[in-house]
Amino acid sequence: MSTGSGSLMWFRKGLRIHDNPALEHASKASNFLYPVFVIDPHYMKPDPTAPSPGSSRAGLNRIRFLLQSLVDLDLSLKKLGSGLLVLKGDPGEVIVRCLKEWDVKKLCFEYDTEPYYQALDGKVKGFASAAGIEVYSPVSHMLFNPAEIIQKNGGRPPLSYQSFLKLAGEPLWMSSSLSMTVSSLPPVGNVANFEVSEVPTVEELGYEEAQQDEFSPFKGGESEALQRLRESIEKKEWVANFEKPKGDPSAFLKPATTVLSPYLKFGCLSSRYFYTCLQDVQKNVKRHTLPPVSLVGQLLWRDFFYTVAFGTPNFDQMRGNKICKQIPWNDDDNLLAAWREARTGYPWIDAIMTQLRKWGWMHHLARHSVACFLTRGDLFVHWEKGRDVFERLLIDSDWAINNGNWLWLSCSSLFYQYNRIYSPISFGKKYDPNGDYIRHFLPVLKDMPKEYIYEPWTAPLSIQNKAKCIIGRDYPKPVVYHDSASKECKKKMAEAYALNQKLTGLVSEEDLINLRRKLEEDQKPEVKNKRQRKLTDGLMVSQSGKTS
Ligand code: FAD
Numbered sequence: 001m002s003t004g005s006g007s008l009m010w011f012r013k014g015l016r017i018h019d020n021p022a023l024e025h026a027s028k029a030s031n032f033l034y035p036v037f038v039i040d041p042h043y044m045k046p047d048p049t050a051p052s053p054g055s056s057r058a059g060l061n062r063i064r065f066l067l068q069s070l071v072d073l074d075l076s077l078k079k080l081g082s083g084l085l086v087l088k089g090d091p092g093e094v095i096v097r098c099l100k101e102w103d104v105k106k107l108c109f110e111y112d113t114e115p116y117y118q119a120l121d122g123k124v125k126g127f128a129s130a131a132g133i134e135v136y137s138p139v140s141h142m143l144f145n146p147a148e149i150i151q152k153n154g155g156r157p158p159l160s161y162q163s164f165l166k167l168a169g170e171p172l173w174m175s176s177s178l179s180m181t182v183s184s185l186p187p188v189g190n191v192a193n194f195e196v197s198e199v200p201t202v203e204e205l206g207y208e209e210a211q212q213d214e215f216s217p218f219k220g221g222e223s224e225a226l227q228r229l230r231e232s233i234e235k236k237e238w239v240a241n242f243e244k245p246k247g248d249p250s251a252f253l254k255p256a257t258t259v260l261s262p263y264l265k266f267g268c269l270s271s272r273y274f275y276t277c278l279q280d281v282q283k284n285v286k287r288h289t290l291p292p293v294s295l296v297g298q299l300l301w302r303d304f305f306y307t308v309a310f311g312t313p314n315f316d317q318m319r320g321n322k323i324c325k326q327i328p329w330n331d332d333d334n335l336l337a338a339w340r341e342a343r344t345g346y347p348w349i350d351a352i353m354t355q356l357r358k359w360g361w362m363h364h365l366a367r368h369s370v371a372c373f374l375t376r377g378d379l380f381v382h383w384e385k386g387r388d389v390f391e392r393l394l395i396d397s398d399w400a401i402n403n404g405n406w407l408w409l410s411c412s413s414l415f416y417q418y419n420r421i422y423s424p425i426s427f428g429k430k431y432d433p434n435g436d437y438i439r440h441f442l443p444v445l446k447d448m449p450k451e452y453i454y455e456p457w458t459a460p461l462s463i464q465n466k467a468k469c470i471i472g473r474d475y476p477k478p479v480v481y482h483d484s485a486s487k488e489c490k491k492k493m494a495e496a497y498a499l500n501q502k503l504t505g506l507v508s509e510e511d512l513i514n515l516r517r518k519l520e521e522d523q524k525p526e527v528k529n530k531r532q533r534k535l536t537d538g539l540m541v542s543q544s545g546k547t548s
Contacts (some may be wrong), residue, residue: 068084225263
């Protein structure tokens with residue numbers, strides 16, 4: 001048994017004081033508290049070869065957002081008589097060393113469902129238990145415990161939102177009040193020989209400030225999160241009438257949604273507190289919208305994806321993922337690069353990808369547009385490649401939600417209507433006919449008349465000259481033509497779905513190679529022409545009435 005009298009509070013996500021049961025437990029009956037955050041090279045090591053500033057796993061915007069959140073947490077801890085201890089290294093090794101060298105009787109950290117943390121936490125828990133140290137790891141990142149929902153469903157995750165809602169019901173914690181404040185914390189214990197630092201700056205971590213004209217306007221931290229939440233819930237009518245599909249994806253000065261996702265991702269905001277605030281608003285209005293479109297419904301989508309992800313082995317890949325259709329996506333790195341670098345020639349798509357690079361956040365329907373375009377809509381590139389780009393660049397990048405939405409948008413799982421494709425031209429135009437969103441994020445097109453802003457390659461040369469934007473020189477020509485590309489994609493999806501159905505989901509690597517070969521053959525001009533001729537001949541025969 002450990003004889004220690006202190007507690008170690010291991011912050012990873014959950015970067016907040018309010019509704020933080022692990023912190024509360026750590027501070028109870030303890031003489032000392034060690035509030036630790038470990039800078040993990042797995043996420044944070046600068047990678048000069050990455051396609052944009054940041055590490056190989058995280059863009060600079062998210063790293064900056066995390067550091068801001070840590071500074072805010074440190075300030076709050078200091079106000080309570082404590083302070084954040086920032087350590088560096090492999091988190092498993094660092095925490096085990098802390099447990100060995102410090103006077104610790106309790107190890108507390110928020111439960112994390114991501115595979116990376118499941119593996120890491122397993123190791124640390126194993127060590128702590130063997131050393132007689134109490135481990136407390138509560139579920140407080142989500143509204144529900146995914147394991148309980150899966151258990152209620154006979155060991156399988158629910159695969160539709162409606163079935164998830166039925167199983168979930170009201171969260172149990174709603175019957176008691178959330179602990180929103182802490183009056184004081186035990187002092188920080190002796191850190192012995194450890195190299196403890198203040199929260200580093202991006203430069204101290206080895207990053208150079210990006211040469212960029214515009215950065216993410218969203219600042220990290222619990223204080224910002226609570227302020228942003230207050231501003232949203234003050235607008236009672238807006239909350240009551242919120243209908244996600246009606247939001248304008250092109251609204252960027254005043255986004256159509258809360259932009260609380262990065263705060264939820266890092267746990268600067270408790271999703272349970274957000275949920276409680278929304279319920280309070282709803283109780284005090286005559287009518288309000290309902291899930292799936294309401295704001296409460298959005299939080300439930302979050303829990304839905306957490307549950308499916310937690311209960312599905314290999315959720316983040318196509319191979320070995322039982323709920324994922326096996327589709328012969330292409331491996332075209334040129335198309336992928338054009339999409340990632342906002343060079344597709346479709347201003348709506350390129351503006352969204354620029355917002356992703358500059359801000360790390362875009363509206364949900366904007367994410368729909370670019371994810372559909374990359375995969376089943378136009379380019380037929382593997383969803384895992386698009387997922388990687390989002391995972392790195394989003395400030396709200398979240399393992400379960402990101403993978404879940406990519407599975408959905410590529411019609412690989414959970415959603416299967418592959419004939420419904422977002423037009424990269426008319427979808428954005430519906431919301432923003434003048435193209436203000438495009439003009440902001442793609443200034444090269446700022447003088448293009450609104451008649452051509454969604455399809456600049458159709459503008460006469462005189463207009464392109466006047467707008468100081470020659471297509472093919474100042475802004476790219478389209479990488480594919482949407483009408484023909486989307487038709488080809490639908491055809492490929494139909495064949496892939498038929499194969500999955502025929503082989504009842506047991507599609508092998510070889511089956512996919514064969515299908516890919518067949519689809520490529522079909523696309524060759526001579527085969528296409530032959531097919532066309534056959535069709536026309538058949539038509540002529542039937543028109544002359546000579547067929548049976
Ligand atoms: P609001 O509409 O204000 O919703 C409130 C909260 O509900 C959000 O902050 C978020 O936590 C949750 N939420 C909303 N929509 C969804 C959804 N469809 N699925 C799950 N939770 C939701 N969201 C992420 O948080 N991280 C991601 O990595 C991520 N990747 C995505 C990838 C793709 C391809 C797509 C189509 C969507 C992705 N989303 C992701 C979901 C969604 O787009 C964002 O959560 C939302 O746009 C965040 O803005 P908001 O906070 O203003 O949302």
